[in-house]
Amino acid sequence: MIRVGMIVNSDFRRDGRVQKESFALAAAGYAVTVFALNTCRPEDEQWAGVRVVNPLSGSLAWFPYKPGYLAVYRQLLSALRREKCDVWHAHDLDVLPFAFVAAKLQGSRLVYDAHEYWQDYDWPGYGGRVSFVRRLLWAAWRRLERRLAGRCDLIITVSEGITRLMAQEFRMPVPLLVRNCVDPVSPAYAGPRLRRVLNLSADVPLVVYTGRLLKGRGLGNLVRALAGLLEMHLALVGEGPMASVLAELAEDMGAAGRVHFVPPVSPLTVPGLISDASLGAALIEDVSLSKRYSLPTKLFEYVAAGLPLLVTGLPEMAALVRRHGMGLVLDDTGPERIKTALEGLLAEPGRLAQLKAGSIRAGRELNWRNEVSLLTHAYAEMAGKPA
Incomplete structure (x- = not known):
């Protein structure tokens, strides 16, 4: 052997x-x-x-x-x-x-x-x-x-x-x-799901981020955008040095009750946990060539969970999302632009469903x-x- x-x-x-x-x-x-x-x-x-x-x-x-x-x-x-x-x-x-x-x-x-x-x-x-x-x-x-x-x-x-x-x-x-x-969520998955963990009903818009809470991930602007969207919640699944900074920012923005910090789980169970969220966010900042050409695990976790995606306009991520018609690509990731994009999706449930269908189709290839x-x-x- x-x-x-x-x-x-x-x-x-x-x-x-x-x-x-x-x-x-x-x-x-x-x-x-x-x-x-x-x-x-x-x-x-x-x-x-x-x-x-x-x-x-x-x-x-x-x-x-x-x-x-x-x-x-x-x-x-x-x-x-x-x-x-x-x-x-x-x-x-x-x-x-x-x-x-x-x-x-x-x-x-x-x-x-x-x-x-x-x-x-x-x-x-x-x-x-x-x-x-x-x-x-x-x-x-x-x-x-x-x-x-x-x-x-x-x-x-x-x-x-x-x-x-x-x-x-x-x-x-x-x-x-x-x-x-990442492989798609099994129909037999019986583990915890975010909405049950957070005690949120199915009609509450829920954005999810998975991975380390670090600088360069657009998390501060995501929290700032959420402050103006009073119906929307954000789940940050992971841990890292930015956790306390983000918690303080959410408090300052009046969104502390809608920004949820969820401890990390085993990587292979992440798609099942997040599969009842509304949208997955991967707002990686263009701080280096490594990040510019990245295809982070979180992107594939969202696809495995069948979620629409909100991503930065970096070449690798943007090309993949556009090719499969499974999300929105933002060239400007300031808080106002993020807020506008999320508002647009909330106002068009049919569009959100279309992007979700694109993500599910993509999962048949990207697994x-x-x-x-x-x-x-x-x-x-x-x-x-x-x-």
């Missing part, structure tokens, strides 16, 4: 992409171990045939400017050396060097799964001041990515735009595109059942296993 070692600096319980890929490879007959370096212990557990471990006693930091961070680096490398794998699969740039070392020492294949376009990512700082040393370290990470990309046996990423950017930047063939698609075959076929070719 071919052994696959995945490495990701996130919480496996909250990382839908890593869950879907690891479960798919396990179902295809691979022995998969995921080193999930931000997952709370127990250190070793089984998830649907996938072994999930976290061998670290501390955090894996991008910038090792404390002695403790270097100790964690050594701890991780020691754990990877002990785990013999035929393929090492790095989820994102921060773990790629460790996967490269493990693959080199063991003569294994190396897969790089870039969830972002790291050569122009909106971090560190969102335009804020960052120390000179920190900027130098970030430049070193980008240079390291360019060097290691040519050593990979397979590179995967999340949108067509990012495949083109990476091919041009690294002077290499176009990477494999595996989007963050993980279709997308996963790209991953398993590429693995079979790389590993010399019959497809």
Whole structure:
């Protein structure tokens, strides 16, 4: 049996992409171990045939400017050396060097799964001041990515735009595109739904946002827009550093009773939870090339739930939404423009129903059942296993 070692600096319980890929490879007959370096212990557990471990006693930091961070680096490398794998699969740039070392020492294949376009990512700082040393370290990470990309046996990423950017930047063939698609809600789904959780009746307009509550997601303007729509409610399903800021803003705008903070749930249950909302919002701001060409998981969660979408006019998202006729695209995402768009949909229930039908149709194509075959076929070719 071919052994696959995945490495990701996130919480496996909250990382839908890593869950879907690891479960798919396990179902295809691979022995998969995921080193999930931000997952709370127990250190070793089984998830649907996938072994999930976290061998670290501390955090894996991008910038090792404390002695403790270097100790964690050594701890991780020691754990990877002990785990013999035929393929090492790095989820994102921060773990790629460790996967490269493990693959080199063991003569294994190396897969790089870039969830972002790291050569122009909106971090560190969102335009804020960052120390000179920190900027130098970030430049070193980008240079390291360019060097290691040519050593990979397979590179995967999340949108067509990012495949083109990476091919041009690294002077290499176009990477494999595996989007963050999600399977539609099963008719047998019997779990919680938002309206029951929030005690809202079916006639109350309900906008939903899923994912981390971070800057650059248009959430402040969404709350401001809601303040002028007295019938509408907003559910923010997730957590993050913007939560307290958004709660305070909602209070200031007189909308605190209509902005609901819902704790995150298992990624694969998100579509079922949100399936009785009126609309899904993905107002990603154009703060970097990584965001400009993104196709975020939340977009596919809304499609899986059969929801109409309200999205920013960024090229990848806008093209997908327009092609399937499943939502509105906003080139201006100021609060007044968002408010006008939402008011228009409230005034035209027939239009909202039309967009919902477009989303349901899109779900027949944009689902993980279709997308996963790209991953398993590429693995079979790389590993010399019959497809």
